Amino acid sequence: MSALDAVRARQSWSKVTDQAPSRDELLRLVSAAGRVADHSSLRPWRLIELRGADRETLGAAISKAEGDRSPSSKPLRAPLLIAVVASYRKSEKVPRWEQEAVASGVAHMLSLLLDEAGYGVLWRTGHYTRSKAVAKAHGVGKNEELLGWLYVGGKPEGKKPGRRKPVDARALVTRMPKSTKKEKSTKKEKSATK
């Protein structure tokens, strides 16, 4: 499958089966996903694999963050959750937003590769994503931030992908505003005649 075909075929799966990729399978895909463009190769990200009872630990942290009495069952919706962590490195050249863009890029790329490998993925967040309780449960450090979780499992048989709104590339790919170009050239002309 070409990259173009894989991207066109990808879709999110809100309901997945118990079939999850093995750790080795996941690691192979993560090494590929980590090849996204990365200014100064800082590798400003890491992933946390949550399986089995880890998901209950997350459920308890979510309920603590939300002030609920009973543990949240949300993390049990998939057999594997991959927490995406932006790990900001000290850099004069690469600001935090660029580092977050890299971490986010890895998550998107990994979602695509998992989808192509036959797994259903949904990137999820919630109000609790950056709460203290949730950070503590994951061991998120001072210079780190959670970007949410990739919920991963098997694609249910017989389920067809939902309809997605087409992407109107014509509306989304534009040129610079004409006035800006004009302003720039008049400024240049004025300074030339001085």
Ligand SMILES: Cc1cc2nc3c(=O)[nH]c(=O)nc-3n(C[C@H](O)[C@H](O)[C@H](O)COP(=O)(O)O)c2cc1C
């Ligand atoms: C950072 C991020 C957080 C998201 N959080 C949620 C979420 O909490 N719940 C949800 O239903 N979709 C969430 N989404 C959207 C889904 O992952 C998915 O992209 C969306 O449902 C559209 O489906 P599609 O990917 O098949 O187009 C999130 C996406 C991103 C990039």
